[in-house]
Amino acid sequence: MDIDIVDDLKQPAYTGENRCEPCTILNLLIAGAVGSLIARKSRLGGLLAVGFSIVLIYLRGYLVPGTPTLTKRYLPPEVLRWFGKDPEPDLASGFGAGETGLAHSAERSEPADSDPAPTETEESADEAGAATSATNTTDSDVAAAETSAADADPVVTDLETYFLDHEILEPCADKDDLCLTESFEESWFEQIEALTDSGLDAAAPIDAFGFDADPEAFDLERHDDAYLLRSEQGVAGRWPSRAALLADVAASRALETWTPVWDDHDPETKGRICNSLRMFLETCPTGGTVSMGEDVVESCCSAHDVVAVTCDETGERLFEQRLDTVDV
Incomplete structure (x- = not known):
């Protein structure tokens, strides 16, 4: 029965390799804050609350319901990168x-x-650069460039x-x-x-x-x-x-x-x-x-x-x- 309860609590989508470190840390901080408040009235109660919270976070990946969704939607990309997480999901392209x-x-x-499209200034600059380069280019260089261009992947x-x-x-x-x-x-x-x-x-x-x-x-x-x-x-x-x-x-x-x-x-x-x-x-x-x-x-x-x-x-x-x- 105890094993069945543990299995029911497990969330493989948010644990193991799928665990979100920002979610875990955020929930641990919340657990610590709640435990501190309870400990003001009962030290044992505070310890039990923190311990129970850690077990839930370990099994489920989070403590506060909705944390994965909230984190994915609203946690800034810069914060995700602090934890080595790519904020861009892989698209199947x-x-x-x-x-x-x-x-x-x-x-x-x-x-x-x-x-x-290039501006007139850019076109003029390109033409001027091409003219300058042409004066310093040998016939063999031209032939090699033409061959390379012909073999290049059409853009x-x-x-x-x-x-x-x-x-x-x-x-x-x-x-x-x-x-x-x-x-x-x-x-x-x-x-x-x-x-x-x-x-x-x-x-x-x-x-x-x-x-x-x-x-x-x-x-x-x-x-x-x-x-x-x-x-x-x-x-x-x-x-x-x-x-x-x-x-x-x-x-x-x-x-x-x-x-x-x-x-x-x-x-x-x-x-x-x-x-x-x-x-x-x-x-x-x-x-x-x-x-x-x-x-x-x-x-x-x-x-x-x-x-x-x-x-x-x-x-x-x-x-x-x-x-x-x-x-x-």
């Missing part, structure tokens, strides 16, 4: 560590994070323009928004169907994104709904669900034949493109419709509101982006 790079409104139609600063230029997206027929072109959507789902039949393992995303690594050194791990591509060196990719992973690998395979420059992109750029493209799915890769809404993503010590695209039938999340980075 696909392959690589980059953000989506595509800032959308709720209608998903705003352009992405693109570099601002993708505006994903919306990229999708439109390659006929991946087009203006929707029935609303002021962008939609997948019928031909690309058909090609994408053909790859999804092929993957569904063959299955997914660690080698699938490594091969799809042209990641130069030994698949044997990686594992595809499932944590709740999320899927992580992990090696001893760390996490190379993080997807919010199997449906999202399936969509990304299939999209990369479809884009390999659809976009002439696809093989020129580095793995991180490919991951950023596929992650953003997932936002435009209107059919879940595992079946059914999708919907957009708001949700909360949490780490041990912080929480943020996100825009989320979710499969209606299975509840699998396809896409998530912090709400405070979305242009409204």
Whole structure:
């Protein structure tokens, strides 16, 4: 019976590796303050109160109800960093560590994070600098620079323009928004169907994104709904669900034949493109419709509101982006 009571009190979500040090310290201070007040009337009572509080904090991770939520929402990021905690929860943004790079409104139609156009002064300075450099450059240097530029990864600063230029997206027929072109959507789902039949393992995303690594050194791990591509060196990719992973690998395979420059992109750029493209799915890769809404993503010590695209039938999340980075 005593063991059952202890088990009922345990909160694995807030203890062990998941313990939030700021929450623990805050609650210990509260326990000490309460114990001191009780000790003024009864020293034994104060000691018992502190002892009981420490046991609760050990088992549950906190003493005051609601502490994790309050700490995540209102404790300043600077305080979290004092305890070695990253105040930014990990978003499942696909392959690589980059953000989506595509800032959308709720209608998903705003352009992405693109570099601002240079001013006339900056253009003049650049031209002057280029002219000066040219006088000191040999023909072999020029040839080497041209070869290097030709081999460089095509820079993708505006994903919306990229999708439109390659006929991946087009203006929707029935609303002021962008939609997948019928031909690309058909090609994408053909790859999804092929993957569904063959299955997914660690080698699938490594091969799809042209990641130069030994698949044997990686594992595809499932944590709740999320899927992580992990090696001893760390996490190379993080997807919010199997449906999202399936969509990304299939999209990369479809884009390999659809976009002439696809093989020129580095793995991180490919991951950023596929992650953003997932936002435009209107059919879940595992079946059914999708919907957009708001949700909360949490780490041990912080929480943020996100825009989320979710499969209606299975509840699998396809896409998530912090709400405070979305242009409204």
